[in-house]
Amino acid sequence: MKQTTWKKWLITLPACLGYLLFFMLPMVFIFYEPLHAPVETFNRMISDSYLLSSISGSLILSISASFVSLIISLFIAFYLSHCTDRVRQILSIMISLPLVFSGLIVAYGFILAFGRAGFITKTLGLVGIPEASFGNLIFTPVGLGMAYCYYLIPRAVFILLPVFQSFDWQQIKVSQSFGASKLQSYRFILFPQILPAMVTSLCVMCSVALGAYGTALALSGTQLNILPLTLYSKISDGGTDFPVVGMLSIILIALCLIFTFIAETIQNRYSK
Template sequence: MDVSSMREAGLVRRFGAVPAGLLLALFFALPLGALVVSAGADHGSAFMRLAQDPLVISAFGHSLALALGAGTVSLAIGLPLAMVLAAQSPERRRWLLAMLGVPLAFSGLVIAYGFILAFGRAGFVTSLLAHIGADPASVGSLIYTTAGLVMAYAYYLIPRVALMLFPAIANLDRRPLEAALTLGASPLRALIDVSLRELWPSIAAAWCLVTSIALGTYGTALALAGTQINILPLLMYLKLSDGQTDFPLAAALSLVLTAGCTCVLALGECLARQRRN
């Protein structure tokens, strides 16, 4: 390596992180600081109002249940899907990966409207089920409930799980698995005791990531349920609506939601690190 290349490498090591640091400061640190200042106005009374508001406590419980349900359903479907991807030929895998990327290109509003057209009270799936005796009113109202939100969230969270776990499964060393099968273990036993033990850090990280996304998702819930379902993102929307603008309380809610998402992600990192150690 000549002198100029060494100098360039030294500059990259010394100043290469500066653009990322500036972006982090402008688009994360400054907005977060503004939230802290707004929530701390009037000696932090917004946090006291949050703790005393039963609506906020209920919203936190509903948000947590929704996030856990969506994350678990997405993992339960995304993990086998990633295994199927890893077993495909390279040509077929490229097509499947391209198809998996389609839901990720849609916004939450587009997904919500698609679910309404398919599973709403006048949706084509609801109409088909009505022909075989199902009650269209009951079936069509399902997507406007918490269970419906779990289905809508899982639509774009399942591809994330599959795309995250596919590389880990494709690069998994199969020799311990084949040794367990040779020694008499059943395929299911070998899968649980050998493969899943190796994949546990990736599985935990994927579950925590999609759960944190579901905890803070806003557009899909607003388009599907409006403000009928009491979850934290929609409660923040109400606090910032034209009728009742309450910036300190909305800022405090934002910090609570940010802390919840951060805790879920930190849990995944702790589980993964504990397993690696």
């Protein structure tokens, strides 16, 4: 018995070392700098309006992009739940393709399509839409939100789809036979059952969007005032105030953990 336990610990040793060296140790260094003098570091951070606006800008951008992605994903998941198994499998593979690409590749793809010399920009220019105005859109927060939606939608679809598939659609027909309208049936029967999955997918997407910086960096450099790009600029531009950078990192981690905790709590309650 003791020999079996020792072998199990020996097998997991490489994974434990990797977890320690590449996750726990960097986290210790991140927390050490700001928490060495937490009050002073926090006061220095909140006195900088640029840093505070980067936090609010990240929250607004991530929540807005996640909400739009959720609305689109509802229609996609609803349609997939009514498809045949073969059609659903083919469409699911196509929908999951954005998850394969890194954020940089997604950004370059959007630039090639919607940039100042992009294919779609040039095509719309032929019908009278100004190329200069439309081509600059992708480099704004709206364009960045569009790029975020590209790889947030598949995540929401695959969370919502099992709920739509397991839903008993006979409930809608029964409610309508008792005089309820189609809108009332969807509102009072379908919506309460998919609401936990909606909130879960929204929280997951917000957590992903908050920490994503590759797409934002490729599209706007450090021109947009969002938290990941602020952290990048503070480190790459020869910044020396590492305690404040560490405090911003803790805030980013805390925000992602809050959204993840909400998603896990709702998912556990719904499963029970």
